[in-house]
Each structure stands twice: as C-alpha cells, then as structure tokens.
Amino acid sequence: MTEALTETRPIRLKGRSFLTLVLTPELPLDGWLQRLDDLAARSAGFFLRRPVVLDIDGLDIDRPTLKELLGALDKRSVRIMGIEGARASLLGFDMPPAMAGGRPAPDFEAPDAESAAEAQAGKGAAAASAHHPDPQVARAIPSIIVNQPVRSGQSVSFPEGDVTIIGSVASGAEVVAGGSIHVYGALRGRAMAGSMGNSSARIFCRKLEAELLAIDGYYKTAEDMEPQLRGRAVQLWLEGDAIRAETLI
Numbered sequence: 001m002t003e004a005l006t007e008t009r010p011i012r013l014k015g016r017s018f019l020t021l022v023l024t025p026e027l028p029l030d031g032w033l034q035r036l037d038d039l040a041a042r043s044a045g046f047f048l049r050r051p052v053v054l055d056i057d058g059l060d061i062d063r064p065t066l067k068e069l070l071g072a073l074d075k076r077s078v079r080i081m082g083i084e085g086a087r088a089s090l091l092g093f094d095m096p097p098a099m100a101g102g103r104p105a106p107d108f109e110a111p112d113a114e115s116a117a118e119a120q121a122g123k124g125a126a127a128a129s130a131h132h133p134d135p136q137v138a139r140a141i142p143s144i145i146v147n148q149p150v151r152s153g154q155s156v157s158f159p160e161g162d163v164t165i166i167g168s169v170a171s172g173a174e175v176v177a178g179g180s181i182h183v184y185g186a187l188r189g190r191a192m193a194g195s196m197g198n199s200s201a202r203i204f205c206r207k208l209e210a211e212l213l214a215i216d217g218y219y220k221t222a223e224d225m226e227p228q229l230r231g232r233a234v235q236l237w238l239e240g241d242a243i244r245a246e247t248l249i
Helices: 002-006 029-042 063-075 113-131
Strands: 021-023 052-055 080-084 143-146 155-158 162-165 174-177 181-187 190-193 203-208 212-215 218-221 234-239 242-247
Touching: 029 063, 052 063, 063 080, 143 155, 155 162, 162 174, 174 181, 181 190, 190 203, 212 234, 212 242, 218 242
Parallel strands: 021 052, 052 080, 143 162, 155 174, 162 181, 174 190, 181 203, 190 212
Antiparallel strands: 203 234, 212 218, 234 242
C-alpha cells in the first residue's frame, strides 16, 4: 500500500496549437511603432490578452536594438510570446524564446506508405483540375456556424476554415477565421479572415459598422473605410495588398 501511494507518477506532455498574431516590424522602427500606435488607438483593446509572435526575419538590427524594441512593445502592453527569424546571437535568457515553423496544426494520423502515395497522386490530379475545374465537383471546406450573436468581449476563432455568424458581432467582439467570414447581421467588432495565409478569403456582412477588418494580415480600421459603405450590406476581398469592397444591395 505504501509503495503504491509514494510511486512517482509520470509527467503528462500534450501537444496543442494556439492562434497567435504575428507582428513583422519594419525599419525605421520609430515609424513602425507610430503606425502600431495608430492601429491600437483606432481599435481599442486590439492587443489585450492576445498572444503575439515577433517576426524579425530579414530585419537588420542588433541585440540592443531588439531589446529596445521588446521594451517599447511591452510599454504598449503587447506581450511577445516568441521571436521568429532571429539569429541565435540576438537572443538571450532575458528574451522570449526562438520560434519557427508556425502553421495550422489540426489533429492527424501519420499515413502509411500506400496512403502517402495515393495522397501525392491526388495532389497531382488536383493541380491538373485547377486549370479545368469540374462544375459538378465541389471541394469540401471546413466551416462552423455560430447560431447566436457574438457579444462584446467574446472571440470566435476557427483557423481551419469559414465562420458564419447567425446574428451580429458587437463592438469589442471579434471573429477570426482561416477562411471567409459571413455575418448575417451587423458587423460592429473586428473580423479577421484568411488568418492562416489565405489571400482568397472574403468578408460578407449585412450591415458594415466594423472597428477593424483584416484579410491575410492586411487590415482596414473604421477610419479607413469609405463612408458610403457604412451601414450597408458589403463584401470585402483582397486585391494585391489592398482590401477592396462593394455593396451587395
């Protein structure tokens, strides 16, 4: 009995993926920080309680400058959980850890050799059909439907695909999707589509009153939106590095 009670229990380690924002600073840093301040001022609480990764790949800075940048972000309540693209000589024990390879990570089973070969053949067929699509075949896109309004302070996140909201998105709420976002009501909060690098994602809403809109990392705040679009049914898409919009009715 005593042996069973004092037996050492193993430590459980679990894999888990989280959705984070990635900030990519640009030189000169003072100018970039000013633009960050403008974004935070126009969308209150944008970085509040939100994990952030700092991507400095290709940024020509030294270690003291990096520490100053981290301090400047900390003063703005931007909590950096990791640094991507940094040389080993830039990092230290007093800095967030190095990170690499961020990507969507749903549950999966490792395929056997035969399955892998079939998957590779399927990729080839998909590439060929991209030029000659069959109208009878529709590609299945993961999606979720939220059958209630999204209230202030709430967040809906679905990096695997599309999100449909049957209702409104209140000011101070947010919807984050790897695919497109559909809001069958007023969109007053924040909507971020294509969050995993999907530049073909779109945002649809019955009434546009958003605080912030983003597609594949490119964003528009309320002040950047055309006045004639506010209060209208709108669709938005990405064209190059600019978000375009048109009314639906």
